[in-house]
Amino acid sequence: MLILVNLVLVKKEKERTCLECHEKLHGRRDQKFCSDYCRNTYNNKLNEDANASVRRVNSILRKNRRIIAKLNPSGKCTVHTIDLAELGFNFHYFTNIYTTKKGLKYFFCYDMGYRAVEDQEYLLVHKQDYVK
Numbered sequence: 001m002l003i004l005v006n007l008v009l010v011k012k013e014k015e016r017t018c019l020e021c022h023e024k025l026h027g028r029r030d031q032k033f034c035s036d037y038c039r040n041t042y043n044n045k046l047n048e049d050a051n052a053s054v055r056r057v058n059s060i061l062r063k064n065r066r067i068i069a070k071l072n073p074s075g076k077c078t079v080h081t082i083d084l085a086e087l088g089f090n091f092h093y094f095t096n097i098y099t100t101k102k103g104l105k106y107f108f109c110y111d112m113g114y115r116a117v118e119d120q121e122y123l124l125v126h127k128q129d130y131v132k
């Protein structure tokens, strides 16, 4: 009886194929690739995607930082949303948030920050003034 049950389980096991080339696998049950070549190719592709995504976010953050620095050479000034938007500022990306004791929230892109002051107005700052 036990033998029969085992046979059924073996038959039900899904056919395994190489994650890279989709060739049928014949090795151990935890085998994922048919060869080192396929394993390397597969992993390199994964890393490329991850690197591309990191590069994309970094470039948005650096651009945001450049925009704040450009609009705020003196270290403190107020600008309109349009000033930021015109230069391609992306409000979805920042490196950190600093909240003051009074509960004011500054958003930073590295060392350049901003805080909403009034409707459509932003105060731009340099980090050293607020965060040690």
Ligand SMILES: [Zn+2]
Pocket (backbone or CB within 6 Å): 018, 019, 020, 021, 022, 023, 033, 034, 035, 038
């Ligand atoms: Zn393969």
